[in-house]
Amino acid sequence: MRRLFPVPDQPASPASTEEPGAGAAGATGASRDREWSLAELAAAYAYPEDAHAGRVPWLRANMVSTLDGAAQHDGRSQPLSCAADMRIFGTLRALADVVVVGAETARREEYRPARARREFAAARAAAGQGPAPAIAVVSAGLDLDFSLPLFTSPAVRTLVLTGAAAPAGRVAAAERAGAAVVVAGDGGGVDPARAVRALAGLGHTRLLTEGGPRLLGQFVAAGVLDELCLTLAPMLTAGDAQRIAGGPSVEVPRRFALASLLEEDGFLFSRYRRP
Ligand SMILES: NC(=O)c1ccc[n+]([C@@H]2O[C@H](COP(=O)([O-])OP(=O)(O)OC[C@H]3O[C@@H](n4cnc5c(N)ncnc54)[C@H](OP(=O)(O)O)[C@@H]3O)[C@@H](O)[C@H]2O)c1
Numbered sequence: 001m002r003r004l005f006p007v008p009d010q011p012a013s014p015a016s017t018e019e020p021g022a023g024a025a026g027a028t029g030a031s032r033d034r035e036w037s038l039a040e041l042a043a044a045y046a047y048p049e050d051a052h053a054g055r056v057p058w059l060r061a062n063m064v065s066t067l068d069g070a071a072q073h074d075g076r077s078q079p080l081s082c083a084a085d086m087r088i089f090g091t092l093r094a095l096a097d098v099v100v101v102g103a104e105t106a107r108r109e110e111y112r113p114a115r116a117r118r119e120f121a122a123a124r125a126a127a128g129q130g131p132a133p134a135i136a137v138v139s140a141g142l143d144l145d146f147s148l149p150l151f152t153s154p155a156v157r158t159l160v161l162t163g164a165a166a167p168a169g170r171v172a173a174a175e176r177a178g179a180a181v182v183v184a185g186d187g188g189g190v191d192p193a194r195a196v197r198a199l200a201g202l203g204h205t206r207l208l209t210e211g212g213p214r215l216l217g218q219f220v221a222a223g224v225l226d227e228l229c230l231t232l233a234p235m236l237t238a239g240d241a242q243r244i245a246g247g248p249s250v251e252v253p254r255r256f257a258l259a260s261l262l263e264e265d266g267f268l269f270s271r272y273r274r275p
Contacts, residue, residue, distance in 0.1 A: 001034070003261070045092060045095060057204070062089060063229070063230055068236050076108065081233070084264040093208065097129060097207065098199055100208070100215075101209065103141075104214065105215075114155070117132070131155050135158050135159070140188040141167065142160065142167060144160070157180050162188075162190060192224055193222045214242075220254060221248065231267060258272055
């Protein structure tokens, strides 16, 4: 793994090789191709201070795309990923209070509870976080299998985000399984901006969404996406796979600014933030 942006602008010092997240000097050390520790990745992907301190929510998305824009292959994102992508995926989860995911992704990717990982335990405790992020499944119909470990045996209680008109029987089933149902919409669906506010109200300000495209498109359209961590996989798939964000297009394209770019084995790991 090496950093391509910010562009290194001064010679490496011995100390700089240890801290890729520490500005220009750190970027220099990080420009050498070498395996980054999880602590280094965590420093590079730290949430902004205001979100870290619980003052404002910060919604980050983590997605992977092929060169030709496919967000899945054979219905899953795993064929587009690689070992470094999975390390970043795990690090982003370890930094988050909650992982927000669309029901279709939870169903197709057979979501399980996030793991409490020893490597991140001390940092999470110091940051006032539980042992693992909660998973928050966004669903209108609640056609979810509530007998799965995602709902019955997570390290941290799973949330179900839905609208006020969600089927009462399914809400009761979710609650019986142990999930916390959070209403974030007046109709059947969730209002994306209200979902962010509701999660912040529960003390979750370090937000991570893992899509899928239909959910991410709504966060984009609502103007509540603060950051996109996008892995560009050096692959072409053709076909008619979804892009990383779907739904109705926004009136004016939303401009983001490049915050960092890492590379390993031809995969590019970009981080774009709302300016
Ligand atoms: N490339 C990547 O990084 C990446 C990441 C994630 C997923 N994926 C892929 O994307 C595919 C799935 O994504 P998708 O876009 O089809 O689905 P999705 O966004 O994961 O989930 C769509 C479902 O979420 C619920 N939902 C979405 N918006 C809602 C709202 N405003 N209110 C209430 N519920 C809402 C609905 O669930 P109900 O039907 O239960 O009401 C809807 O059917 C899979 O193939 C997966 O592998 C790729």
